[in-house]
Amino acid sequence: MRKVLVTFLLLLGFGFLVAPTTSAAPKDGIYIGGEVNKYYSIIEFINSKTKTEEMNKAGLANVVLFQDDMMASASSILSKGGFTKAQVPHEHGKLPGKYKKVNGDYIIPEPAFTSGLNGSTDTVFINEEQQVVFRVGIEGIAETVELVKVGENNKIEVLTDLTDDGNVSSGDDIKDDGVYSGVYDIIAGSEGTLGYKVVVDSELYSDSYEISALKHLTNEEITTASAQSGETEQKFTELSTSLSKEEAQAKTVEWLNSKEEVVSAGISEDGEGIWYELDSGVLGGTLINEDSSKGGRNAATLTESLNDAPIDYKENIANFAAMSTDSLSVGSKRAAIISSFASQGGGLQLPNASYDNVSNLFTATGFNADRLTDGESDIDLFKNLENYGVVVIDTHGGTFFAQGVGEYNSSQVIFLTGEKATPEKIQMYEADLKKGRLAVIADYFAITPSFISHYNESLPGTIVFNGSCQSTKNDTMSNAFLNDGAQTYFGYSDNVLVSYDNNVVSTLFNSLVANGMTTGESFDHVINTHGTSDGYGAYFQMKGNNNVVISVEGLVNGKFEEGNLNGWFGNGDVRLISKLGPLYSPEGKYMSIISTGLGSVGESDSYISQTFNIPAGMTTLSFDYNVISEEPDEFLDSVYDDKFQVVIDPSFGGFEPQTLVYESVNTSAWLLDFPIDIDFYGGDDTSYEIGWKHVEFDVSHLAGKGSVTLDFRVWDEGDSAYDTAALIDNISLN
Structure with a gap:
């Protein structure tokens, strides 16, 4: 009796107190989804003797009224108090789920990809079975979804089905969420690139997803990768006792190239570092800059006055919201202030009081500020920069490697993490090392541009300040950030004095945060206050958008229509x-x-x-x-x-x-x-x-x-x- 009563109340909610005439438009009617998959005209629904049973079977959320180009589910009508309050516009072909057309001009939705094909890894190791979970987003009705391998001459081999059935053993966590999943065990017999696609209903193909098949590092290769950076620095130091810097560099590179395990070696673009490529595929190098800069050692022995621009982060909070409404804002109200060598690294240690002040500034103005130092500045942190609307990096860096080394046609801007490259950690990160996403520089792991591109595909309109040396020497690192969603990138064209960097970071974020200036206005204020460079060739530079502000005003990403959870x-x-x-x-x-x-x-x-x-x-x-x-x-x-x-x-x-x-x-x-x-x-x-x-x-x-x-x-x-x-x-x- 209760179910019949609910059906009657639904009819009242729909407004059908009087049966419509037979001239009712065919598009007006009721769709009962789920296992029923039936569309009724209004007359057919009222006269149906099975509608109550069908509605019970389908569930209220799957019973949808269409009237006068509006639609609403029965559950929405009940919860919101009537069709008028629950209705939303609809378009033909947008009925939920799979359905049959009985009346009207509705069509079955064609399948389309809502996301690209992705795998749980992009690396497997040869002669070793590895289970990979593949997933792809699909809207519309897909009868078959198959994972295929793309071989030579684009030859297609069907491997397994992808399903949206909630079968965890097949990799699918949630039934009927539009994400199709499947598991396939890959065994690669040799090194190379494996290509995979998804084909829907034998005719719709996804883009290719590539997996690299690599050899594991041997114990000897791990030992060499861990030790070579330190040995290279030691060799250069020994030669420097009797040779000029340039002669010692040349002799060190000659020594590296004579080693059987070294494929190539060279001097960094600015002449302040030495790099090498090992036959294992691991990239490495060392910093040899001896002045008080962020591209070498002994920065902690800085004697000149820092002359910090004071951050009045309490008095100027009232100005924080006074910004142009036409400006773009960062998409997350979290800031990461990262100092890789605040108290570790010996000669690599960097004064970081100005960065502490920046962190305090963000906290005082309502941002969630994560102050991350030394070992907290690890690889996992840089894999998850999508959590932050502002990223401030205080570390060493440089421009390493030559054209053809790695995936770039030029040298690469790199910067150091605070994570030591021990043998155990090298084994842990061997895939990233062999693919050139990480390098071992000065005994620490270094981030390359391809690491940022691979792990941070959807930055929330982030402002990035990279305070390492040569962070804008070329566009490799800035483009990696900007192409992945960052809006503005700040850095230095060459090896920068620590004193100048401390002044810049203080004034820049005082302008952005405390005074509500745009990125362009803040950049100009830094230049007007401290000059265009440190006086020794390191120019402060800005890439990207000059009209971005940092604001805690209002919600961000409340409708999730960018397809991510940025800001949360x-x-x-x-x-x-x-x-x-x-x-x-x-x-x-x-x-x-x-x-x-x-x-x-x-x-x-x-x-x-x-x-x-x-x-x-x-x-x-x-x-x-x-x-x-x-x-x-x-x-x-x-x-x-x-x-x-x-x-x-x-x-x-x-x-x-x-x-x-x-x-x-x-x-x-x-x-x-x-x-x-x-x-x-x-x-x-x-x-x-x-x-x-x-x-x-x-x-x-x-x-x-x-x-x-x-x-x-x-x-x-x-x-x-x-x-x-x-x-x-x-x-x-x-």
């Missing part, structure tokens, strides 16, 4: 998806999902958060959410009580954290009459939703007062077998 800090099972079974974003293409650990992910406590200032004049924070769980209805009123919560937490005094949303298995209003066609891995095969809900919260009392943190969190209670997930979208300030 996340932990646990946090993803971006275009669909979840019959559920789509209420507006746009993408939505965020946080869960208690779906598929292969074991995390049971997940969240996304963002810290920002609510600009003066803003009155409303709004967002949409839905919660889906396997725990209703068999675990209602039990200890298995998964939860979802949204909290806003002001950082300033006088205001306590406020809970905006609280949902739980035991207390939420689940649509129990309509199981939704979503089957999470593990647990059972029944899931329920609460339906999309829209939240509006008055923030006028928080506007213009300082930073707040908005936190969305979902977590397990009682078990981890039955999962719960929250969908989040359309987060905005108005």
Whole structure:
């Protein structure tokens, strides 16, 4: 009886109090998706004797009304209080899921790629079986999705199917999320490049995904790679006792080229370093610059006055928001201030008080500032720069290698990490070393441009300050950052004096942060204050956009339409998806999902958060959410009580954290009459939703007062077998 009543209420919500005439437009009607896959005209729906059973089978989210070029799902109509409040525009061919056309001019959507083919690795080692997970995003209806190997003369060999069925053993974490996955075991018999593609329905091909087949480093090669940099510096030092610098360099290079394990060697472009390429494929070198610069040793013995430009990061905070509304802002309110040699490295140690002040400046103005020094400046950090809207690098660098060494047709700008290149670490990072993404310079790992390009494909409009020597000697490093989404890149054309660098970084970020200037205005202010160079040939330079500002005002990436989570800090099972079974974003293409650990992910406590200032004049924070769980209805009123919560937490005094949303298995209003066609891995095969809900919260009392943190969190209670997930979208300030 209750199901029939719900169906009747749906008809009332649709506004069908009076049966329409037979002249109703064919495009007006009701689509019942899921396993039903049927489209009714309005007359057909009213007269159907099976509609109640079909709606129960499909689930409310998969029952969609189309009327007067608008559409809304039944679950949205119920949760938002009627069709008028729930309706959104629709276009022909945009029905959710797979369907049959009964009336009207709708067509079955053609499949299309929403993302390129990706693998869990781009490197395998020869004569060693390695399991690789392949994934690709597809929208529309795909009958077959096959992984193929591309051989000589483009010969195609079908390897395995990719599916979107939630089968974890096949690499697919979430059923029907538009991501097709498959597992294939690769065994390469020789070194080379392996090419793979995905073919959909035997006619739509993806771009190629390439995997390199490499030999493992032998123990002897690892020992050589670890020791060669130090031995090269020692050789140069010995020769320098009786020869000029230039003669000692030449003799050191001659000595390197005489070694059986060295393929080539040379002097760096500026004459202040020596590089080599080993027969194992590992690149390396040493710094031989002896002045007080950031391209060599003994920088810590600096005796001249730094004459730091003071950062008044307290008095000028009020100016932080006074910036042009026509300017572009960085896409993440997190800053990384990185000093690789704050207290380590002996002669490589660098004075870093000015960088400490920059970190304090960001913290005082509401940014999340990560101050990372010495060993914290490791390879993993530089793999994850997409987390940051501002990256400030304080380290040594230079321009190494020759044309044809690595993937570039010129020498490469590199900079040092704070991670020591021990034999154990060389073995750990052997793939990156053999592919030229890392080098061993002065006994530390060095970052090359291809490392930035490979690991940081979607920087959030970042401002990068690379304070190492020669960071703009050529465009290899600046282009790596700018092509991956950075907006502005600052650096030096040559070996820069530490004193000049400290003055530059202080004035630059005082201008950008405390005074709200654009990148171009801040650059001009540095030049006007400290001159165009350090007086010894190192010019301060800016690449990219000159109209970018650093702002904590307002939310960033609240609709997720860039296809990434830039601007948000996340932990646990946090993803971006275009669909979840019959559920789509209420507006746009993408939505965020946080869960208690779906598929292969074991995390049971997940969240996304963002810290920002609510600009003066803003009155409303709004967002949409839905919660889906396997725990209703068999675990209602039990200890298995998964939860979802949204909290806003002001950082300033006088205001306590406020809970905006609280949902739980035991207390939420689940649509129990309509199981939704979503089957999470593990647990059972029944899931329920609460339906999309829209939240509006008055923030006028928080506007213009300082930073707040908005936190969305979902977590397990009682078990981890039955999962719960929250969908989040359309987060905005108005």
